[in-house]
Amino acid sequence: MRLLPLAAGTALAMSLAHAVAAATPAEVIETYGDIAVAAYGDSLTAARDLQAAVYAFLAAPSAEGLDAARTAWIAARAPYQQTEVFRFGNPVVDDWEGKVNSWPLDEGLIDYVDESYGGATDENELAALNVIANPQLTIAGRDVDATRITPELIADTLDQADGIESNVARGYHAVEFLLWGQDLNGHAPGAGNRPWTDFATGADCTNGNCDRRADYLKAATDLLVEDLGWMAAQWAEGGSAREVVAANPQAGLGAVLKGMGSLSYGELAGERMRLGLMLNDPEEEQDCFSDNTYNSHYYDGLGIQNVYLGRYVRIDGSTVEGPGLRDLVAAADPALDGEITAKLDATMAALGALKAAGDGGLSYDTMLEAGNAKGEELIMAGVDALVDQTHSFERAIGALGLEAVAFEGSDSLDSPDAVFQ
Amino acid sequence: MRAALLLSILASPALAGVDEAVDQHLLPGVQSFAEAAEALARTAADDCTAGAVRPALQPVWDAWVAIGDLRIGPTEAGALSIAFWPDERGAGARALKAMIASEDQAGRDPAAFADVSAAARGLPALDLLLGDPDLSGYAAGSYTCDLVRTVATDLAAQAEALSENWTTEAQALTTAGEGSNAAYLSDDEAFRAIYTQILSGLEFTADTRLGRPLGDADRPRPTRAEAWRSGRPLPNALGSVEASVHTAELLAGAPLPKTEAALDQVRRAGAAIRDPSFQDIEDPTARLKVEILQQRIRALLDIVEAEVGSPRGLQPGFNSRDGD
Numbered sequence: 001m002r003l004l005p006l007a008a009g010t011a012l013a014m015s016l017a018h019a020v021a022a023a024t025p026a027e028v029i030e031t032y033g034d035i036a037v038a039a040y041g042d043s044l045t046a047a048r049d050l051q052a053a054v055y056a057f058l059a060a061p062s063a064e065g066l067d068a069a070r071t072a073w074i075a076a077r078a079p080y081q082q083t084e085v086f087r088f089g090n091p092v093v094d095d096w097e098g099k100v101n102s103w104p105l106d107e108g109l110i111d112y113v114d115e116s117y118g119g120a121t122d123e124n125e126l127a128a129l130n131v132i133a134n135p136q137l138t139i140a141g142r143d144v145d146a147t148r149i150t151p152e153l154i155a156d157t158l159d160q161a162d163g164i165e166s167n168v169a170r171g172y173h174a175v176e177f178l179l180w181g182q183d184l185n186g187h188a189p190g191a192g193n194r195p196w197t198d199f200a201t202g203a204d205c206t207n208g209n210c211d212r213r214a215d216y217l218k219a220a221t222d223l224l225v226e227d228l229g230w231m232a233a234q235w236a237e238g239g240s241a242r243e244v245v246a247a248n249p250q251a252g253l254g255a256v257l258k259g260m261g262s263l264s265y266g267e268l269a270g271e272r273m274r275l276g277l278m279l280n281d282p283e284e285e286q287d288c289f290s291d292n293t294y295n296s297h298y299y300d301g302l303g304i305q306n307v308y309l310g311r312y313v314r315i316d317g318s319t320v321e322g323p324g325l326r327d328l329v330a331a332a333d334p335a336l337d338g339e340i341t342a343k344l345d346a347t348m349a350a351l352g353a354l355k356a357a358g359d360g361g362l363s364y365d366t367m368l369e370a371g372n373a374k375g376e377e378l379i380m381a382g383v384d385a386l387v388d389q390t391h392s393f394e395r396a397i398g399a400l401g402l403e404a405v406a407f408e409g410s411d412s413l414d415s416p417d418a419v420f421q
Numbered sequence: 422m423r424a425a426l427l428l429s430i431l432a433s434p435a436l437a438g439v440d441e442a443v444d445q446h447l448l449p450g451v452q453s454f455a456e457a458a459e460a461l462a463r464t465a466a467d468d469c470t471a472g473a474v475r476p477a478l479q480p481v482w483d484a485w486v487a488i489g490d491l492r493i494g495p496t497e498a499g500a501l502s503i504a505f506w507p508d509e510r511g512a513g514a515r516a517l518k519a520m521i522a523s524e525d526q527a528g529r530d531p532a533a534f535a536d537v538s539a540a541a542r543g544l545p546a547l548d549l550l551l552g553d554p555d556l557s558g559y560a561a562g563s564y565t566c567d568l569v570r571t572v573a574t575d576l577a578a579q580a581e582a583l584s585e586n587w588t589t590e591a592q593a594l595t596t597a598g599e600g601s602n603a604a605y606l607s608d609d610e611a612f613r614a615i616y617t618q619i620l621s622g623l624e625f626t627a628d629t630r631l632g633r634p635l636g637d638a639d640r641p642r643p644t645r646a647e648a649w650r651s652g653r654p655l656p657n658a659l660g661s662v663e664a665s666v667h668t669a670e671l672l673a674g675a676p677l678p679k680t681e682a683a684l685d686q687v688r689r690a691g692a693a694i695r696d697p698s699f700q701d702i703e704d705p706t707a708r709l710k711v712e713i714l715q716q717r718i719r720a721l722l723d724i725v726e727a728e729v730g731s732p733r734g735l736q737p738g739f740n741s742r743d744g745d
Binding site: 088104106118162261264265267270274275284371393394 | 502505509512537606609645734735738743
């Protein structure tokens with residue numbers, strides 16, 4: 001028993017830092033699950049708002065209707081990005097996540113693209129398939145009837161077609177592409193500028209196949225709502241995703257920290273931020289059609305902080321809170337808790353500066369341009385802070401004794417000879 | 422009970438081997454890489470045609486895979502513009518072809534070239550320019566010939582900078598736990614940093630270097646192999662594994678008999694592969710041999726964990742390849 005109740009005489013040590021209640025791993029995992037329920041629930045609510053906006057737009061296409069759908073999409077990203085911290089340590093989430101947030105995508109699979117996009121690539125024969133324009137398709141040598149564009153066609157046939165990851169036919173970014181279209185501004189300001197008439201009926205239709213484009217947008221939006229609904233249910237009491245961490249709360253803490261560290265370092269700092277900068281490609285940004293990337297990075301960072309502090313502010317303004325990881329760390333090593341909270345604050349300050357610049361009109365693809373020192377500084381400040389906080393998460397794993405626990409049941413420890421045939 | 426036992430091991434100070442891994446593997450390795458890259462640049466300066474440069478590329482790859490998977494310190498970011506791979510959306514080919522089409526001045530100016538897309542620089546760029554039939558037939562005096570010279574010069578400069586920057590990182594790793602060291606607060610942290618890279622390198626070789634070309638059993642993907650135009654898929658896989666084991670032995674500071682035995686299995690599986698470029702893996706027998714190599718590397722990974730990490734109560738930490 002590593003965490004003694006206050007009555008056992010450790011009150012003095014506990015009074016030193018953050019006001020520490022006698023949090024147990026089970027209580028911390030309970031808060032973690034409650035935040036997940038709330039954040040996935042909010043993601044579902046916001047996706048339903050998006051769905052309502054899409055339906056209204058398609059029922060009577062107009063410029064205002066398209067704007068309303070775009071606004072709803074951007075709003076839907078904020079809670080979802082705060083759930084990304086639940087990835088990486090939890091197979092139920094990891095196996096599902098690609099359905100809703102896969103990126104980057106070869107968007108020519110879905111719809112028309114600019115000539116500069118090119119056609120099929122060495123990696124992807126289907127990069128310019130254009131399902132919307134082609135009711136009859138051939139995918140990896142097989143004929144496909146795409147006369148009706150349905151959630152089933154998208155989910156079972158088009159998404160990840162030919163086993164290629166960038167054939168993303170569903171999720172936020174497929175919907176984003178349909179709402180905005182390609183961003184053809186290069187490093188210059190401006191997002192995708194798809195005309196609302198791409199969804200118009202009759203003679204007003206631009207770029208052809210407006211009815212099929214509308215079918216695709218509706219089907220992809222419906223699928224997104226369905227997928228988020230499934231995941232929200234997996235976090236309810238007794239749900240499969242919650243059980244992964246709740247079955248053994250001490251081991252669950254390892255998954256919590258794995259999610260925090262993997263999202264901070266390899267995924268956000270590495271794959272999404274530094275890599276984009278090094279490729280100097282204006283489309284190497286996660287929300288590349290809408291130019292909403294800075295917000296997505298910000299809310300990813302906030303999600304990590306939420307989990308540590310045990311506190312999440314819902315989209316309706318209410319708060320979910322309870323004992324957080326910080327309570328356990330503070331009890332084990334108050335100085336380390338101070339280090340981690342300070343680094344999380346530093347990350348949010350850096351991502352906040354990025355967000356402020358984005359809200360102020362400096363678009364993320366401009367920041368990525370080779371030689372844009374200001375942009376590079378803003379992005380690298382975020383990268384450095386995210387990498388730095390990851391080192392402290394590793395220390396927390398040690399401070400909470402999680403390595404030893406995680407080794408329980410490991411083949412290589414229990415019987416080293418078993419792995420050596 | 423077991424948890425308590427491991428915690429007490431964790432607390433023990435003796436995690437020797439960091440100095441040895443740094444001084445006997447990493448530092449000489451980055452130095453060799455810098456020398457090989459410099460030799461390549463000199464060759465290209467003399468004659469930039471593909472036939473002349475190709476032979477000098479092989480030793481650079483060999484030197485790179487000996488250190489390239491140890492992605493800590495300056496290598497973590499440096500690797501992205503030295504060996505950007507996998508390039509799933511063909512960003513390197515796209516950028517290079519655009520430069521050639523427009524005869525972009527940056528292709529003749531190594532300083533300006535340092536600002537182009539990381540995917541268009543370093544070893545993968547040379548694999549493409551020297552190995553792609555559509556690109557490699559260029560004449561002396563052509564734009565592409567100048568571009569090859571520029572890529573090689575830029576690579577040599579990157580390697581030189583890497584080698585210099587490693588002096589600082591080596592200092593940080595070997596003084597872990599000393600008062601002035603903010604990067605590594607204890608020997609454990611330095612040990613774990615290197616240990617993590619050993620495991621992630623092995624995992625990368627099994628899952629990505631071999632996994633990508635293997636594809637599904639009914640759909641192998643030979644052109645997804647790393648630097649296949651330069652004959653590098655097998656030597657890169659084996660070179661990286663050898664480097665991981667060498668580093669592990671130095672780090673452990675003791676013989677690793679089970680690891681050695683598992684490495685021997687990897688070598689045997691490698692020797693059975695006929696085409697080092699994996700371009701024959703659409704043949705099921707050839708594919709199976711690559712799959713066996715992959716299994717042997719995964720087995721080796723488990724054994725390194727059991728023989729190096731577990732006795733010290735260590736699990737790998739986070740690494741830059743953790744994303745999806």
